[in-house]
Amino acid sequence: MDLRIPTPDGKVAVVTGGGRGLGRAYAEALARAGAAVVVNDVDADAAHAVVKGITGEGGRAVAVVAPVGPTSTADRLVATAVAEFGRLDVLVANAGVLRDRVLWKMTDDDFDAVVDVHLRGTFTCARAAAARMREQGGGGSLVLVSSPAGQRGNFGQANYAAAKAGIVAMARTWALELARSGIAVNAVVPVAATDMTRTIPAFAPAIDEAERTGAPLPGWLRRGHGLGTAEDAAALVVFLASDAARGITGQAIGIGGDRLALWAHPKEKAVAFAEGGWTAAAIAEAWATGVGAEPETYGIPAPTPPEA
Template sequence: MSLSGKVAIVTGSGRGLGLAYARELARQGAAVVINDVDADVAADAVRAIEADGGKAAAVVAPVGSSEVAKQLVQAAVNAFGRLDILVTNAGILRDKSLLKMTDEDFDAVINVHLRGTFTCVREAFAYFKENGVPGRIITIGSPTGQRGNFGQTNYAAAKAGIVGMVRTWAMEMKKAGVTANAVIPVAATAMTKTVPYFQKAVEADERGEAMPSFFRHDLGFGTADDVAGLIAFLASDEAAGITGQAIGAGGDRLQVWTHPTAATTEYRAGGWSYEAIRGNAGTLFNREALQSVGEEFLPLPAELQPESRPVQPEPVRVR
């Protein structure tokens, strides 16, 4: 097992994607600190890992504060003697369009996703550096952070910020031999259950059947387990040369995302005044130069069209 003897923290790992990551890390030999805000859910996750033959402990606390970050690192050291891997998966959603989004909606998402990633990574890196551990930092991004999504101002800001921090941390952590990467998962979750476009894929997954190839191959949309292998690989010694990257995983697809880079470049002696830009706007900002926003989904084949359903109240969505 490639992670034998190593210790990992996975935030937000009581269920869903986080639990899949924790179970795969344990399957590869790591002892895992489970983190969730629900004590029963965290206990169930620990029991599931132990039933598989792994080692796990739980910390029941909401990420965001420096105090909880310290608690998580200390729990790993107290329970298993060390820390080697941090996966910052914890997150919440408060989806609303801009004019309906309150300060509280914005702050709650930023606190868990962005500040929670910052505080936990800062604490873990301090431990790695002090103890000479070539640790692994694995953060969780989103396609929304890469391309935007309607109704997710707060979530898009947090996920884009996480990738920006990872690029920075890769430089700051290099001398210590610590890597930092962002994983961009595309998988069936409680959130995607509410999206009609993914209905047939989610229903197949819930029945224990393979998702249709259109979803797995053409869209790169799959299960939590399809992402977990990448998490475990980035946590391993084999990934020592991979840092500062945003890597997408979903279904049958793996992607390395580029840095934001210029689509076009134009020069003008003396610089670009308002009049100069106005006079050349058709060339400078032509259709080929302007970039798309949001995810662009392929048309669903007829056999995968969602079935009409009675309108139901929308459930609370938690990634």
């Protein structure tokens, strides 16, 4: 692995959903590290505010106001990067929406809206970016933003969790497909106090309390549960965009608060065999003391403060 100082100085990046929250933190951190940034958002005021802040500090940035999902938006983002800055080196596929409902109340529109932005939007933007990177040569980096909900599931977020799990699967697949082109593909799994994580019951009370009191999130939460600010999560994106991350691909990497983590890929945890195959009765008899003796947990654990 290249151990040079992790800076994307001179690189060109596209950040989708870059007007607020994590996306804004990613765009600003990349710009401060020397990258030129195409800031995408559906909110024109938010996108232009981020660009104004970056350029006001001497950085380079332009805004593209468009919804992520359609191929036309993906093509426009890549074309803007090339027209304004000459090339494209990094894609941060971050744009997202929420339509939280329990299964029996979730509508087709609730499901489709989330999958279209998160999953299809990641696909169309990554496809356009990869085509450009392969054409220009020199490799590149696709940073796909997932979520703990995609790794563990979360109440009321079937659409979101499914899309975020799919993003990690795409990262692993594209890492295989793009390896010969020198294009790294990784999923980041950030945890930060944003409007999106406020909807997660496990984190909402802690975020609300910190905002009410004006105090920073407590150390046990930053360390034990990896919950911090959006800015805490931006360092990982800067690292993955840099030459110091060459050779790192196909990974799901978590960051938040004081915590940096590598998520395990799914694998068989326990295996049993039956000569000639299994019957339902044999499975029922063997389950509790065999393969099913230690079932996996599911759901995002609720933060629990240490006892006083």
